[in-house]
Amino acid sequence: MPQIELHNLQFAYPEKSFNLNVEQHLFSDSMTAIVGQNGAGKSTIFKLLTGLLKQDAGRITIDGVVLNDFKPSERLKKIGITFQNPDDQLFNATVKREVEWSLSQVNSDKDQNAARAVEVLKKVGLADKSDENPYDLSLSERKLLTIATVLAVDPEIYLFDEPMMSLDWPSKRMVTDIFRELSATGHQVITITHDMDWVAEEFHSVTVMEHGEIKFSGTPRDLFGDRELLQRVGLLPPKIMELAEMLGDSKTYLSPQDYQNQNIVQ
Amino acid sequence: MDEDKRIVLENLNVRYSGMETSQLKNININTPIGQIIGIVGNSHSGKSTLCRVLAGIIPKIISATISGTYTIAGRSPMDDWTAFNTSTGVVLQNPAGQLSGLADTVADELAFDLINQGTSADVISKRVANVAAQMGLTDQLRQKPESLSGGQMQRLAIATAIITQPQILIMDDPTSEMDPVGRQQFFHWLTTVKDTTVFIVSSEIDDLCEVADSIWIMSEGELVSQGSPQDVFNHLSPEWQIPTPTVYQMAEKMNWRLTGDVFPVAAEELKEAFDATN
Ligand SMILES: Nc1ncnc2c1ncn2[C@@H]1O[C@H](COP(=O)(O)OP(=O)(O)OP(=O)(O)O)[C@@H](O)[C@H]1O
Ligand SMILES: Nc1ncnc2c1ncn2[C@@H]1O[C@H](COP(=O)(O)OP(=O)(O)OP(=O)(O)O)[C@@H](O)[C@H]1O
């Protein structure tokens, strides 16, 4: 399992309206969710992890190597990202070219890249859109296309910034299956999301950001079991807990299934 | 029936220019104004297309062939779009694409429509401060709109839609990037605006069931179901691939039913079904 370490990481945008400050943090789980309020600094940390923004101080290392010491093509094989707004990363004339372009950054064999592009577009359900202009796709299709571009390169670490945004339920299931497969095959998946039900059901590890700092790192059960902490960082528990609480039960539940398991005497 | 107080769509068909088949097929609706209508459906089912028609963006800005009729409180955007447009607040699915591009700060972006409507400076500054506080943007008022985070941008899009206090709100997936507390507060706020018709597309089924008077389900360009949340979610067809709300799932697993043998879909109904069983 690849490891990402942050040491005394500091960053501020030019207007200094926002400061990120992480003393020490280790990402080492196969599937981690990053949660936190709007403006907490979640997307900013992803931009620092991929070198899109440069920290003012401190250090990011991947498996002990300083991020900036990787050659660009090496770095792309280590760590890949899909952005929150797909329009920030799509610029080629066709869907297929978009995927092939990502691949060309790490591999110069055009035939191999073309074959790989077909494969990943099929995987995300965009095979029949290969020749369309990404600009003509719907928002959900553009989100899926960004996932295809990073799957094609197959880095060791995947960063997904709100991957489920605007997807419908069948697509959400498909993406969840892709994440499970990645995490089961030795990759590290780190996902930013606002969907607490999904975090509770699918993730082993959750990291909470607030005001540019990491305020919690642990299991969903520990996070959602700590109401005082949730309140402090401005988060809500999964819906099932809110409902149980209304019925006078303040135990920790991660899904309706979990509620049934704990409340039906066999 | 009193046309002045109803939303009426009759045999509405919409086909975008250059397309061979219709994207909206034979939509029929006759429902009162002043309610919250939740619109649900999978990708490509026509939700955004329906929003564009409801807002008059189709055919005024995006060209398409329309047949059938659409009136809300007796008025149609096809008759006088300018007048219609001033009574609507619209949030598009992609909030970044909705910025005017003309404002240097969030505060200016918020004031934009009010200035165009000739509102006095006093009223403008009060409304900007209020709506910014409501949407959690007070600390961002001096920031460049383009530099906002995704969720802040979405909050701004909602704020600009509601600042003119329109009678009709048309919102296409307005909370997809919002944090849980912001999302909850926004849905709660919807229930407090009186005499406003709200059309809201959302995949947040739990929230819709708490606030919506009526749910419309779209599938492949057709309106396949409409009714109260309880009615609609107790009669889903597997074909639509739409999940049930968490309340329903919990009640189903515990076998907590309401009279009439239906499952609850909102928190208060859940309490009722729970009390009846326990
Ligand atoms: N401007 C356009 N020109 C031509 N066809 C379009 C246009 N916009 C949408 N369509 C097509 O109309 C159909 C309905 O699309 P629409 O965007 O209304 O779906 P939706 O339910 O909003 O989907 P999503 O959940 O992905 O937002 C789709 O087949 C889509 O490809
Ligand atoms: N280019 C910029 N210039 C100035 N401030 C910025 C810039 N980009 C982001 N910010 C601010 O930095 C803060 C953190 O932004 P970031 O995008 O990391 O938040 P986030 O946690 O991803 O939020 P969201 O959940 O809304 O996506 C926000 O307050 C934002 O307004």
Ligand SMILES: [Mg+2]
């Ligand atoms: Mg973000």
Ligand SMILES: [Mg+2]
């Ligand atoms: Mg849409």
